[in-house]
Structures are given as C-alpha cells and as structure tokens.
Amino acid sequence: MDIQILPLTKSDIPQAVECIQTVFADDPFFLYMFDQSTYNPARNAASLSAHFLHGLSINAPIYIAKGTTSIIHDNNAASRILGICWWHPPTPSTTPTPLSTRAQDWLLSLRQLLANIRYTGRGGLHLHRYRQWKELQERTHDKVWDDSRGYYFCNVIAVRAELRGRGVGRRLVEAVTRRADEEGMPCYLESSKGMPNLLIYERLGFETVSEIECVDGKDICTLYCMIRPPAKNDVK
Numbered sequence: 001m002d003i004q005i006l007p008l009t010k011s012d013i014p015q016a017v018e019c020i021q022t023v024f025a026d027d028p029f030f031l032y033m034f035d036q037s038t039y040n041p042a043r044n045a046a047s048l049s050a051h052f053l054h055g056l057s058i059n060a061p062i063y064i065a066k067g068t069t070s071i072i073h074d075n076n077a078a079s080r081i082l083g084i085c086w087w088h089p090p091t092p093s094t095t096p097t098p099l100s101t102r103a104q105d106w107l108l109s110l111r112q113l114l115a116n117i118r119y120t121g122r123g124g125l126h127l128h129r130y131r132q133w134k135e136l137q138e139r140t141h142d143k144v145w146d147d148s149r150g151y152y153f154c155n156v157i158a159v160r161a162e163l164r165g166r167g168v169g170r171r172l173v174e175a176v177t178r179r180a181d182e183e184g185m186p187c188y189l190e191s192s193k194g195m196p197n198l199l200i201y202e203r204l205g206f207e208t209v210s211e212i213e214c215v216d217g218k219d220i221c222t223l224y225c226m227i228r229p230p231a232k233n234d235v236k
Helices: 010-026 028-033 041-057 099-119 127-144 168-183 197-203
Strands: 002-007 062-073 076-088 152-159 187-191 207-216 219-228
Touching: 002 168, 010 028, 010 041, 010 076, 010 152, 028 127, 028 219, 041 062, 041 076, 041 099, 062 168, 076 168, 127 207, 127 219, 152 168, 168 187, 187 197, 197 207, 197 219
Parallel strands: 152 187
Antiparallel strands: 002 062, 062 076, 076 152, 187 219, 207 219
C-alpha cells in the first residue's frame, strides 16, 4: 500500500473525523471526558469538523496519512485516511492575537453553539471535566512553557490500529518537527497513554516535563506533558 503524508484539505474532513473517532474510542481521555451512556457521535463529529475548519482557516499544520487501496472507481484508485496529526501553530506570548484569528475563533464558537442547538446539547461531554482540564492545562503551560515565541502544539495524533508499528505515526509527527527544527522552534504534546506511547515520543525527541492529573470522584485521567526542544544543527 502506498502511503502519502499530505496536508489536510476541506474535502478530507469527514474521513479525518471518522479516523479520530475510531482510534480514540478506547482512549483514557475520551472515556474520562464523555458520558458513554449519552455520547452522541454525530454531535462529536460536528465539533471536530468545526475545529478542523478553524484550523484550516488559520493555516494550522494538520497532516494526514493517505493510503491508496486496490479498489478502483472510475479508473481512479480509492484512498483512505489512515492517520492524522493535528497541530496548533506557535502563538508568541508577546504578540496580540491577529484580528483574522479572533474572527475565526468567534466563528468556531458560533458553529459550536449551532451544533448545541441542533443536537440538543454537547453530545455527552462532561462540561465540568472539560473546564477542569482546561484550567489545569493552562496552569501547566504557565509552568513549563518558557519560550516566549510559543510552541508547535501536537493536539491530536491518531493512527489506525492496523497501521501501527509501520512508521506512519513517525512520518506524521516529523512533517512538523522538521519544520520546527528549521525554524528553531520547540514542540509540545500531551499523551493520555503511558507506555509504550511515551517511549515512542521519546524516540522522536520529546521529554516528559510534567503531568496533568484530572480527578472526578473515582475517575482519574493522567496526561503526560512532553516537550521537544529544537534539534541543534552542527555547523562544520
């Protein structure tokens, strides 16, 4: 199977959403954030789609792994999204948010509001847990983000189970870490799974710098916070 790493396009969004929902079905963070008895996949898909549209509008580095299959339709090989790596671009702490980005932030909020109305709620999202996580995340960023230029933030990485161990995840991550190295910029991610995921990220240059522990009653979700400093280019 030929696998290509490509930037996400608007037409890719439905498949990208399905890929994330499939891969994250048993993810600890997903299970913590959503009430499985009231979870609405369609509402969740609307939210993911809105965020993808927002990302495209602000030129966020979002990459997909596409594999060409043997199925032929009208003499064209069918392709399927096998993985996705979704990043937020660096945001300098000393630079005001551009008006264009603020406008897109407002549009994202409007899309989410309309989805709430359409689906009569947030699709099973534990809103208090979401707010808890965002507050803890902000505190952690204040503590470990010491580069005023900002960080390339790996928001989501998802690779279908049948493709794991074949280097697809590495290629997806390196599509941005190479750019970060060229720019001399650091990268950051949060992983809701321990080993072997942490070991994989360490091989890609990330180091664990902190943990975010979300607790609600007997339910606990730990996020491992990792930073990748820019690679040093030896000058000869």
